[in-house]
Amino acid sequence: MCSGNEDTESAELSADELPMSTGAPIEARTLYYVATPIGNLEDITLRAVRTLREVDVVATEDTRVTLGLLRHLHIGPKKLVAHHDHNLASSVPKLIELLEGGASVAVVSDAGTPGISDPGLALAAECARRSIPIVPVPGACAAVAAISVSGFVSTEFIFGGFLPRSGSGRKARIAEMVGERRAVVLYEAPHRMLDTLGDLKMAGAGGRGVVVAREMTKLHEEFHRGTIASAHAWYAAIAERDGKLRGEFAVVIAPLDAATLEQREGEAAAVAEERATEAVRARLAAGGALSRVVKEAALEFGVPKAKLYAEALRQKEALRGVRESKE
Known part of the structure; x- marks a missing residue:
């Protein structure tokens, strides 16, 4: 449950009594952060479809990926603006100009919720500074999906995103993760997965519980449950067999036991x-x-x-x- 409401009612409610409402109409001069599927296209929400259909502009990490999604959803021609790590200096001012000119803009990432380990944060910060309304359109999020099925009993978790690739920053973050008492969720690319598990093991966390989620919601979805040391050995064997690891990974490190x-x-x-x-x-x-x-x-x-x-x-x-x- 991700409602943020601890109170629950056991009695059944009619549709008119449900504490929900249909979405408000798309507003001009408003930024919409729209979550998209992390793999399975059936995970798109009705509200996301309507938002993408009705906004004036869609800002996207990769226009090719988003075009494919729009075609799948039978959404006609739409103005797309590339918005990624390598063009923030130009894309943020361009999108701000469109918003202040009265356009409604949806931001999407290639997969999941924008603003989580992607370039979406810079635009949100600038819109907040200029008092431009920002509206979340929630949906799929790999971190939440992974922690929800981890089986670890914890009411708290830390989202670590992607670790730095090298240097002192990486060592410091690894040390933080190893010392963290709460559950930790990390994202990792396939070509760095073994390095990350190996670094965690060498830092003293080899015996700590872990769930490694690979290709969540996709055809070849899998979950490896064990320790960090066993996960490192497991994926090292797969890499040796197949030549390399494939797929996107979310890693859930267990909270420390009492x-x-x-x-x-x-x-x-x-x-x-x-x-x-x-x-x-x-x-x-x-x-x-x-x-x-x-x-x-x-x-x-x-x-x-x-x-x-x-x-x-x-x-x-x-x-x-x-x-x-x-x-």
Whole structure:
């Protein structure tokens, strides 16, 4: 359920009583973000069809893909504007000009919901800045589809999109994903899939549960359930057999279980206490006042003052003994 409403009614409602309505007419000077199927053309919504039929302009990642969709839906000639990562500098101003001239514009991606891991965000940001209305026309979304069938019991998840392809940014994001306690959804291209699973495994997440969804809603849809290590071995074998991996992937990493969370929290607390203790020793040796040193270290490292106070007293006594022996 993606209604955002936690209240449910068990009694049956007549059509007139349903808390829904038919769509409002398409408005001039309005931007519509229209979700399209991620593979199965039957997943298009009635509202999406009507919106695409009635708007003046359709902004699209790939005009060829969108033309094919429009033909399938029996939608006649439509003004299309290419809008992708490589032409944002020209496409955003062009679409803004059309909108401010009174046109209604629909934005579509090649598959799924626009604005999710695609160039749609730049146009939405500019429209929001100019107070141009933006209307969502919801539908298919690979991330939501994958998490919904993952089988992982979690009321929260993180959407990671596509990871950086290389460099320090990629390493940092991998570390974030491995340390994340909630479920994580990633997208990945077939030629980078093994690298991503391998990097996650090498970063310490090999034993973490995972569901890898490939070609969702399409004829050869499949789901691999196991650990990150087993998924890496599975797809490495497929790549060796077939020469390469094919299809689009969504990866759902399981949330951390309670035992692992407790272990990690204990390890983190031990490290923090050790660092705080070292800071107390160094600052007392430098002549700092005991109460101030303990208070500052407790705040800095998130360690209870009581634990640090006992160590500070021992350190203070040790320093006094050193001074007396020198005298």
